[in-house]
Amino acid sequence: MPESVSIARWRDLLRLSTLAFLLLLLAGSVGASAAPGDPPPVYTPSVAERIFASAPQRLLQVRTLVIGSDRQSSTGSGFLVSADGLAITNYHVISQVALEPKTYRLEYAGADGSKGELKLLAIDLPNDLALVRLDRTDAPFFEFSEATPWQGLAKGERLYSMGNPLDLGFTIVEGIYNGLAERSYNERIHFTGALNAGMSGGPAVTADGRVVGINVSKRTGGELLSFLVPARFAAALVQRVRDEATEPAKDFRAEIGRQLSDWQSGLYKAVEADGFRSVAFGPYKAPEAAAPWFSCWGQTNAGAVPKPRAGLNSTTCRSNTTLFVANDLITGLIQLNHSYAKAVSLNEFQFASFLSSQVQPRPTGLGFVPRKWQTPPRCHEDFVVASAAPDRPPLRVTWCAQAYREFGGLYDVSVTAVTEDRGQEALVSRLSLQAVAYADAMTISKRFLEAVQWKK
Secondary structure, rough: OOOHHHHHHHOOOHHHHHHHHHHHHHHHHHHHHHOOOOOOOOOOHHHHHHHOOOOOOOEEEEEEEEOOOOOEEEEEEEEOOOOOOOOOOOOHHHHHHHHHOOEEEEEEEEEEOOOEEEEEEEOOOOOOOOEEEEEOOOOOOEEEEEEOOEEEEEOOOEEEEEOOOOOOOEEEEEEEEEOOOOOOOOOOOEEEEEOOOOOOEEEEEOOOOOOOEEEEEEOOOOOEEEEEHHHHHHHHHHHHHHOOOOOOOOOHHHHHHHHHHHHHHHHHHHHHHOOOEEEEEEEEEEEOOOOOOOOEEEOOOOOOOOOOOOEEEEEEEEEEOEEEEEOOEEOOEEEEEEEEEOOOOHHHHHHHHHHHHOOOOOOOOOOOOOOEEEOOOEEEEEOOOOOOOOOOOOOEEEEEEEEEEEOOOEEEEEEEEEEEEOOOOEEEEEEEEEEEEHHHHHHHHHHHHOOOEOOO
């Protein structure tokens, strides 16, 4: 009994000693963190916080309003680039005003609460930029970075994009610079960050607050795949307006047509210069564009259920060259398609019927364009037999074209060719060109058809 009492007392003492030790430790830690006379910890704002704190007077929401009802039709973003009220945004943000100035007007709402009218001064259609003027002077503004995508910026560097997404209020998004987007004809910066509708035209800046790019688009089929227009194009647009010192264009439709025509001329000259490379399809060779801004994908019906009575192996190559003109007109795409068909359990008559379903005319082959922009298609079909070139099979060719109503001299053209040398196998080849001049369309179509050959 006395032994059990002593053990109980020993346990009590041990508990008390442990509790006292913990209290001493706690008192020591509290004293160390809040000792009398120590200065409070200094708060250091993040880079994003510092950038955004200085941005409100320089950031804009750009609004397109219907003149009749004075209700907003669309919104985007923009930013001041000079003390005398010049601001940059995207062309697609103000396109309704450029195309229909009697129906729409522009106004801005600053992140600092200011509001006012906007005047459209100039556009850069290929780079999706526009220059506007505010009724403000001596306002703070963003400066363009002297760093370019090939000098002064390294992959992995942090960038900070600003804008007003979905009309929810001004925000800042932190992301990563990943160099120039590959396979793109129009120069774009690959930005790994979350751009959303309404942020178009806002600035993307480096840690020192200088603009390196302008928000322009995102890829909806992936995560955080966004793109910026390099700031040098915006700086060039500002400089051009200052150098010309002229009144804004009276008819922006004419200016849009001029810039579209100049752009397509350069595009198709580049296609002609790069030429085509040959790819094998069964006993045939067919052309694919050699330019680096094409992406090619293949597909087959081999796994179809029920088992197909004719095999079909196809390749489609599309250019990354689209250009925004209006909400219902995005043009500038080039597409090549080759389908090698071979009978499995069809006789020659049945195979010919199958081929007919594969070669139905597709006026442009690139999607629907409203008739207000284009004339109805006109097509011509003929047989092409190259007697002087024994390496080429006879072809049945359909050539279709649609003219642009607003932009004289430009067409959407589609060429469809099917080989006519065998009874149970054939190659169906298509070429589709958007916003192309007639001479360029004829040159490229001729080279395309001449490149359909037998394998040696």
